[in-house]
Amino acid sequence: MNKIVECIPNFSVSKEVDPEVYQTLVDTGNSYPGVTLLDVQTDGSHNRCVFTMVGAPEKIEEAMIGLTKIAVEKIDMNKHHGQHPRMGAVDVVPFVPALNMTIEECVELSKRVAERIWSEVGVPVFLYEDSATSENRRNLAKVRKGEFEGMPEKILEEEWAPDYGERKIHPTAGVVAVGARMPLVAFNVNLDTDDVEIANKIAKAIRASSGGFKYCKALGIKLEDRGVAQVSMNMVNYEGTPLFYTYEMIRVLAERYGARIIGSEVVGLLPAKALIDCAEHYLKIENFDCMNQVMEYHLIGKE
Numbered sequence: 001m002n003k004i005v006e007c008i009p010n011f012s013v014s015k016e017v018d019p020e021v022y023q024t025l026v027d028t029g030n031s032y033p034g035v036t037l038l039d040v041q042t043d044g045s046h047n048r049c050v051f052t053m054v055g056a057p058e059k060i061e062e063a064m065i066g067l068t069k070i071a072v073e074k075i076d077m078n079k080h081h082g083q084h085p086r087m088g089a090v091d092v093v094p095f096v097p098a099l100n101m102t103i104e105e106c107v108e109l110s111k112r113v114a115e116r117i118w119s120e121v122g123v124p125v126f127l128y129e130d131s132a133t134s135e136n137r138r139n140l141a142k143v144r145k146g147e148f149e150g151m152p153e154k155i156l157e158e159e160w161a162p163d164y165g166e167r168k169i170h171p172t173a174g175v176v177a178v179g180a181r182m183p184l185v186a187f188n189v190n191l192d193t194d195d196v197e198i199a200n201k202i203a204k205a206i207r208a209s210s211g212g213f214k215y216c217k218a219l220g221i222k223l224e225d226r227g228v229a230q231v232s233m234n235m236v237n238y239e240g241t242p243l244f245y246t247y248e249m250i251r252v253l254a255e256r257y258g259a260r261i262i263g264s265e266v267v268g269l270l271p272a273k274a275l276i277d278c279a280e281h282y283l284k285i286e287n288f289d290c291m292n293q294v295m296e297y298h299l300i301g302k303e
Contacts, residue, residue, distance in 0.1 A: 004099035005106060006183075007053045007060050008268060010091045011071050012080050016044025021074045025049070028070050034059035041267045045223045047082025048091070050186070052269045054098055057109050064093060064113050068121050072173040077148045083221045084232070087144050087151055088123065088174035095180045106180035107131045114164050114178040121173075124155065124165030129179040133163055140177055141209070141217060148174045185235040185274050186267035187243055189250050193259040196222040199229035202253045206231075206246050213249075215241040228262065238274040244281045272296070 015022040022042060029037040035055035042049040051067075053060060068090050075089035093113065095106040107130055114125040132138040136159065146154040151169050154160050161167055162175065169175050191199060199220025204210045207218040215237035221230050231250055235241060251261050273290055280288045291297050
């Protein structure tokens with residue numbers, strides 16, 4: 001049976017800040033036979049774009065190497081500014097099992113791509129999540145800490161030698177994290193305040209590393225173009241911690257600080273069940289069977 005893998009590379013460029021480089025990456029992503037570029041998200045405040053690609057593992061591998069070469073050639077991290085933490089021109093490359101793929105196969109794919117990024121492009125690579133070579137490298141936030149500006153010193157620390165490459169960052173492209181993981185939902189909630197400290201306090205209360213929800217990573221940022229604070233989250237297991245858990249907690253905490261939720265957003269694609277679970281919760285549907293009661297699942301099959 002055919003194997004399909006999902007790849008969601010994050011590049012440190014946006015359509016709003018550098019439309020030419022952004023478009024070059026999009027055109028490159030669309031140029032590989034056997035690879036479908038399902039979605040591209042771009043944000044000027046974050047100065048970042050997120051691709052969602054699917055295809056056979058060998059096709060995705062070639063596309064990712066090609067995109068990396070373009071990004072390293074075109075993006076200079078010494079000139080990059082954005083609200084989102086970042087450490088490289090290609091900041092992170094996760095591989096996610098989609099169809100007839102196991103997480104173990106995604107780990108092997110991530111290691112092949114990581115080795116080629118170093119050997120063919122010259123950018124040091126850290127392996128993270130299920131591909132991590134040590135427990136302290138599983139969490140992307142720990143790997144990325146220090147960002148591009150602090151990475152030259154960090155990479156010299158005993159415990160932070162790259163998994164592939166020398167103890168020296170690429171002078172313009174920095175470093176990259178490559179790994180395998182289960183589906184992640186990038187979920188952001190915007191507040192009717194420009195006080196980023198409120199978003200920071202809420203993020204600290206809900207993220208796992210501070211004692212909050214187990215599968216939630218969160219930080220507070222300010223969207224300069226809109227003048228609002230945002231609680232930006234990565235939900236690494238949307239079934240273990242549903243989206244409505246964090247949404248409701250943000251709502252309660254925001255009210256404590258005199259703020260309100262004005263909207264939320266999903267960055268990139270997400271499994272339908274993540275939203276269906278929210279609908280089931282808020283509509284208080286009793287005895288709901290997602291796989292048997294959602295019409296589209298019958299149309300596409302249950303594989």
